Amino acid sequence: MTSQVYEFQAQARQLLDLMVHSIYSNKDSFLRELISNASDAVDKLRLEGLRDKDLDVDISDLHIRLTPDASARTLTVSDNGIGMSREEVVDLIGTVAKSGTDELRRKLAETDAKDAGELIGQFGIGFYSVFMVADRVELVTRKAGETVGTRWESTGDGTYTLDEAPDAPQGTSITLTLKAVDEENAVHDYADQNVLRALVKKYSDFISWPIRMRVTKQVPAAEEGGEPTTEEVDETLNSQKALWAKSPGEVSEEEYAEFYRHISHAWDEPLETISLHAEGTFEYQALLFIPSQAPFDLFMRERTSGIHLYVKRVFIMDDAAELMPEYLRFVQGVVDAADLSLNVSREILQQDRQIRAIRRRLVKKVISSVQELQDRRPEDYQTFWSNFGRVFKEGLINDHDNAKAILKASVFGSTHSETEPTTLVDYLSRCKPDQDVIYYMTGESRTQIERSPHLEAFRAKGIEVLLLSDPVDEVWVSSGLDFEGKQLVSVAKGVVDLDDADADADGEEKSKRDEEFAPLLSWLAETLADDVSEARLSSRLTESAACLVGDTFSMTPQLEKLYRASGQPVPKSKRILELNPDNALVTALRSKFDADGDDHTALEPTAKLLYATAVLAEGGDLDDPAEVARLLADTLTRDLG
Template sequence: MPTETFEFQVEARQLLQLMIHSVYSNKDVFLRELVSNASDALDKLRLESLRDGAADADVSDLHIEIEADGDARTLTVRDNGIGMSYEEVGRLIGTIANSGTAGFLQELQEAKDADRAEGLIGQFGVGFYSGFMVADEVTLVTRRAGEKHGTRWTSRGEGTYTLDTVDGAPQGTSVTLHLKPADPENQLHDYTDEWKIREIVKRYSDFITWPIRFVPKPGGEGDSDGKGEGGSGAEPLNSMKALWARSRDEVSDDEYHELYKHISHDWRDPLETVRLQAEGTFEYQALLFLPAHAPHDLFTQGHQRGVQLYVKRVFIMDDCEELLPPYLRFVKGVVDAADLSLNVSREILQQDRHIRMIQRRLTKKVLSSVKEMMAKDAERYATFWREFGAVVKEGLVTDAENRDALLAVSSFASTHSEDGPTTLKAYVERMQDGQEDIYYLTGDSRQSIENSPHMEAFRAKGIEVLLLTDPVDEVWADTVGEYEGKRLRSVAKGEIDLDGEEGESTDSAQSQEYAGLLDWMKEQLAEDIKEVRLSSRLTVSPACLVSDANDLTPALENMYRAMGQEVPSAKRILELNPDHPLVKGLNQAHRDRADHAGLAETAELLHTLAVLAEGGQPKEPARFVKLVADRLERTL
């Protein structure tokens, strides 16, 4: 096949320019990324050989080589792993197939410091491109295990790359960097120096389970095609010791952090390291990490979740979803089981009772670690909850077994303080004398909730209300129902009387005074509402809409519809403030049998104002504008 030239995808081209102009403060990490990619390729080949035999693949001496040529100014990272086909090279190297790429690039360009930029890049697993920080040209030669022909990919990072077929390429992948001149002032070292390579591997890749061998000079003819081989007896640069199998006092925090970065492709240190060792009838070891920053695709359907599964130190599966519940999908790490089959499949894992035992134990361990963080380090807990609180709260809906533990580590914004969120425990301790319920209100933002008419009486009486702004809040609050015997009550649902018994929201004299107006308005607005009643929750606004105690809120209706579920719309209840001048005037006009056409318009406007006050849209915007304009004209 003749050499073909292609243009990079727009996002890939933008990323290349960012890499070439170096958003990294420490350029050494390019080697970590290339070694990490090589390690993944070896893992995949080992896994494929376990599953189907991979008859044509050589798995006798799986390893990584780093070859340096000081005279030619090249550095090559080579593996004899799974390799890539011609089509895979074009798809995986020429494009960045990620739904959040555009937002990621924008955030990357806006990053104010190098550490933040590094963290963003790591989330997208595009470490291959980091080679352009230190190289003017990059050549990749690869042959997929079991295929006859290899593929060469070459680019100078200037918008295009070439692809051609290579005969005689060895199994696996080699990446050759044509290095830029060394420039120590700009952190650009001579990466052909053996001491520098040893230093980088020791610092970042010591724990990798495959031997990393150093080849100081070219191994002979054909090295540009990635054919050079290092001796299998060469002393590896890395110790290859599994960190999770070593005692805590044998491993430094830095080593744990490098393992986390290798697993997660995140460039920042984790927020928390969680160790677990189970002994007895079923033995396993776990080393888990809580990230310090949520990935861009945490709430997208294609988000990869789960930890790596090993069996007796042999890599079995990446992103093993069965080891943790979906609401802990951000947790990264390794689980090494002693009693599973090496050819275990996802289907078998779903039915395996040992895996279910591991999941229950890991879940409880993670939640207890968060609780401990909450008690000992408020700042780190605040970071954790800011990044992952919205997804953790999904567990309040789906995981009844751990609901109490989840409530114990959850916190929520409230009217008590703008400084930070509160726990339900702290809320209950602050409840006023005689207060029986925990009050909350959901909305798009704190500001919109605080400005809601439903909050007026609570604000006037100094009663604390939880301010819930995540979409999942609509669901979990209804599912949980209570905390320590206290009901969770939405201030926008049902009748609420903060002075007397529930259901007696107004005195009988006032009810009789407004009875005629309420019946008339219910008839006028029958298409949109099911009831009109006087309110005890309003002190400033003339009217508001509330849901019946057992009805779904409009936000919850919309959420279910977005999920493809058919949900009938429930009519709302219109509550009027009997002390508001507009409502008083409307009642007097109705009792005086004033112009009913004008009264009908006023009733319609009052209802639409209530819709707008809760963030909704008028049913007929043009008609609403006309009615308001006509009323304004009459006042001139």
């Protein structure tokens, strides 16, 4: 087959442009990425060789090799791993498997040049990083079990060339024609053996396969007085330590950090490192990390799990979602099980009793680690919560067994402080002695909730209310969860009785007021029957004229909106209109109503505007804004004479 020239897909061209033209503070990342990819390829070949006895491959000496050539200004990174077919080369190299390039470009435009490297690292650039240091790249690969290989070449100009490579060895070899050394910007000479040795030690020492480089060593003379000689030998550059098999005291923080970056393909520091060694009925080792930065695809449906599964140090899969629930999808790490079969499949994982037991232990350990962050390192916990709090709270819906622990490890906005969120333990410590529930209100933003009339009486009486503004809050608060025996109660639902203990003496006055307002309330309920189920006097309002209240078990308007946005039809629910009997507008409306006799037609626009103000006060959407605008204009015109 003759060589053919192809264009990169649009996103790949954008990434190439970023690699070539963006200022990148750490160009060393390309070597880490190539070695990590090579390690993955060797892992996959070893697994296939063990699974498929008919696969004609030699897995006795799997390794990665670096071959620098200082005179030719080239560096070759090769492996004898699984290799790629021609179709896989086009798919994996000519396109971008992950979405998010547009988001990356937007963030780069908002970021200082010195921080560009950290941003690019977050977006999983992988193979494309080679164009930071190379003017030309040649990739030669042959997939295990195939007889003909593929050669891929590009100068990073938006096109690449493909042709057959009949003599290609099994595995993948990537040769970089290196750019000139930029001493001013402290760029390393990547054709220098000492530089490569140091970079492998720093970034890839823990890779479980030998990383070799051919070096020249001096051999002492065989006889005294003779001339020493030199010979070419293979030098293994890495220690090949399986960090998860070591106790925490044997591993440095930097070693943990580099291993985290290796498995996550990220460049941030891990916020927390979690090491587990379980013995007994089910033996396994685990090394987990909580990142310090949220990946760009945290809320994308196609995101894969960050848990790598090994069996007796043999790589099985790099997205073992069965070991970690969806709400902990930000966790990265390795689990090495002792008793699973090497032929374990995803279907077997879903049914395996040992996997379920390991998952339960891992989940409890991660949640307890979050709790420890909250108690011991508040600043790190704040970083965790700002990045992953919304995801973590999904467990309040999906993980009934651990919901109480998740609730305890979570924090929430509160009327107690404008800046500091609160734990539920701290909330309860500030409660009034006779308060037997936890009050909350949901909404689209803290600002919207704080302006809601529903909070007026609570604020006046100094009763703390949780302010819940994440979309997930709308769902979990209605699941019936309690905390330390106290139910969570919405201030925007049901009947709220905040009267003081000595208020019983005012009962007669309250009954009289209810009787006086009864005709107006009945008329309002009838006039607004399309929108409200009832009209009644309120004990939660101190300033506003009116508010809308749901039944105890009804959906909030925000939850209805979420369901509709997800394509689920939800019938509109009617809510209760509550009036503040001490508000000047309400008392004037009652006086006018009583004076009109039996004909209240002239007050219907006022009733509709009163309802509209209640909707707007809670940040809701009017069904017919134009009609409300017309009614308001007519009323203002009439009042102005």
